[in-house]
Amino acid sequence: MTAVYIHADNIVSPLGFTADENFRQLVRSVSGIKQRPGGTISPEPFQASLFDDIPQAGEQYTRFENLLIASIGDALRESRVSPADPRTALILSTTKGNISLLETEPFSSSLADRVSLHTSARLVAEHFGFVNKPVIVSNACISGILALLTGMRLIQSGQYDHAVVAGADVITRFVLSGFQSFQAVSSSVCKPFDAARDGINLGEGAATIILTSDKQYASGIRLGGGATSNDANHISGPSRTGEELNLGIGRSLREAGLSAGEIDFISAHGTATLYNDEMEAKAINLAGLQTVPVNSLKGYYGHTLGAAGLIESVITLRSMKENTIIPTLGFSTMGVTQPVNVCSSLLQQDIRHSLKTASGFGGCNAAMVFSKE
């Protein structure tokens, strides 16, 4: 099967506007999560990782589109892949896109059109001169990983040689009120896998990964394999057994031609809800990965929804290049029933193969393996 390589990447987050800046901040244990005063987003004060300012590409673009443009623009700057090449795909990932427009404007058919994800996708594609119609993935919290997987598959099937995969979400009253209504938001900085964990923080951000089948453009890491699965159990609660995430992990490893013993590092979803982290710990055990160092980056970025899988994948790529595993900010006391090796201090070790996982509403799970050449 065609090998699919990482070519270039970016993260635009409250911690910085490039992947390097972001990684350096994490190495220094800097979190983007801060206490925010009550106001338009929430009547009560809340903890979240939000932008104070974002780069503006033009007045016609919304906050969401500006984030995508900033992230894709930076990734393309360091890239030799051209959007104008008919062999280049654009794949976008988001959960809520421009939903904030519902908060400030009366509903009409023209507003519906402006909110629609295909409108944002067209504007972003036109901004950079992509010639192919963008592919839009909106699959809850696995969107970022699924977008990457979609890019890999479109390249492997021979339809494209390159894929620019980007994801973004912004935090507005719509999203925060929803998670608050589920009693899912922590009043402090979240504590993934910890005994005292009590919910998520939300975060804003965007990330881009450019994939290519052209070995000349390869940066030393490739996508080994990936998969999604469904719990077929509950629309808003994760599996009680972790079997289905384990199915996805197993298929990803098989596609990558690896055994569990060859995985050096796991970048987990680790949202810091009671049920997610417990389910992930069970899946990691079922997969035979319980001794592998695992982290969650939610204590730095919060849950960035449709961007999460991509932001965390870019950090995973940096971790592999630097052979440095970022500690799980907020974790101190083991709080899941199955043993997992939660990384709680900066760890230097050789990383040849990594696993990234994600799970979301609708019972969806995703896994992706990254391998050094």
Added chain:
Amino acid sequence: MSSAYYISSSCVISDRVIYRNGLPVFSGEESPLPDLLISAYRHFGYQYLKFFKMDNLGKLGWLAAEILLSGGFDKNRYRPEEVGLVLSNAHASLDTDTRYYETVKDIPSPALFVYTLPNIVIGEISIRHGFKGENAFFVSESFDAGFIEHYVTRLVNNDILQACICGWVDVLGDRYKAALFLVEKEKRENSVTFTAKNLNNLYALQNG
């Protein structure tokens, strides 16, 4: 890409009529979508209380899948992880997004918030039938048969899936359309080749 797979059955719900394999099997009097969906549910005698908790997108997709899989489909042929769903639409979950946001001004409704993601309909169908394979929800301005053919063929070609429910489920206000297709490797009675052309014909309710 040439395809050696088959569309075993299709279900289209459009303009108050439900079609199975291109033939009308139900025609509703009720014009608002929720009423139409409930009368179709009763007409077919389904017993699934979760149906009434679903949003319009969930009900539309669930009903289309139920009719799609009625008669002929034997899920025991496959392991749960061998059956997946690849769905798409134009308006994501915007129909429910507007309803949810109405509640935010008063007391935000968790029961509505969970439906503010388009892939929840995939979850509902997966729960009903126990499908645990690959799932993906894509958004496009109109039904992109070429993309669906390409993506699903890749999954079946590589034995990631043995059977796939794919297609379109879209709702915004009084505009709606569902067109679901069951794709399998084996040719069955009434099946047609899995090609973008056949998907488009079945979607548009044209013969051939």
